[in-house]
Amino acid sequence: MLSLREVLDSKAPGEEGHGLDRVDAVRALQESVVAPVERAVREAADRLVRDFALPATMTFAQADEVRARTESALATLYLLSPTAGVRPDRWTPRLLLQALETYVRSALQTSLTALSRALGQLPTLDRALADVTAKCQNLVALEIVLGAAKPPDHPLLPSLSASSSASATAAATKHHNFIQPLLAHLETGSLASYFWRTMAGGLASRVQDIVARPGVVARTLKANRANVGDAIRQAVIRGCQPPSALAGPKSRGRAAEANWDREIAVMVGSVVNNLGGR
Structure with missing residues (x-):
């Protein structure tokens, strides 16, 4: 083909x-x-990316199977991405980035909707936060898979030897793995950080809408601000942990060293700081 x-x-x-x-x-x-x-072929690969999930109950064998299918889909979208008329050092795997960005934004939209609704119905908050946590953990798992998978050589891109020295260097390092072009495209350092920061930006206006309508919902949310803030903080911490089926020594080490204080601050602040006075 x-x-x-x-x-x-x-x-x-x-x-x-x-x-x-x-x-x-x-x-x-x-x-x-x-x-x-x-x-x-593209639709099948898109579907595999769209359905990516690594729940906490998944075994190592099941995780390996999901990883293998996902890596195959990633390579397919990488190779099918258009190359005509694009300089090698400017080329990006457009179809791959589109599929991954759609996945990330779908997780964000679903989570934002669920959490916004739960803030107006506090008895459902724990369930909503559990779902949001699972979405973020899937993004953490996806980042691990993307970071470990090396893109295949693209037969339609000119060889590095035919490029200038600067172009060759750029082309050789730009796509060392699948996560680099995605993080560059989203302008972020990690998918978990992007998830929480973007959701916090959308959540603030939802909280303001609740507070702007005086009534029992707004009063209940204000009265429980401390508990809500703590629940959100715990959700961010849990959501940033890699699923156990992918948590090898390197992943556990990175998770232990990671500092999510800023993500916690923006998420908690997006709710608590917009509740106004008691």
Whole structure:
């Protein structure tokens, strides 16, 4: 599939694909075979990324199976990402980044909706925070998988030897693993930090809306601000821990060394600091 794309993308005069797009048989091949197969492969890979989850009850064997399927999907989206007309040092795996960003934003939106609703119905807060914690743990697990997986050599990108020294260096280091381009795209240092900080930004306005409507809901939330703040703090701490099935020595070491005080502060502050006076 990639070899055929390489030929068809080489459209400049003198290149092997020049003029092929005007051949009926080639156009028919693209429309009836190549495009549908590529679309099916991409959709299958997108679905595997979208369904990624590593619950706390998962065994090591099950986690290895999920990791293997996910790495296969990541490599597929990496290789299928368009390369035509892009300099090697400027190229990014667009399809891969789209799938991963969709996953992250879906986790954020679901969590923000659940937590916002629970703040108006405090008996449901523990359950909502447990769900939010699980979403963040999945992101932590995804970051571990992305960080450990090395992208395959892309046959459609010009070889490093054909690039300038600076371009070669950039291309060689830019995609050392799958997590680097995603963190650069999201402009963050970790997915857990991005998750909590982004959610805090959206949560503040939801709390302000609750407080702006005087009544039993606002009074109950204000009266329980200390308990709510502590529950959120514990949720952030738990959510930033890697799932046990992926918590090897390196992961446990990084988790122990990580400092999530800022994420705790912005999350707790997004609620408590917007409750006003008692």
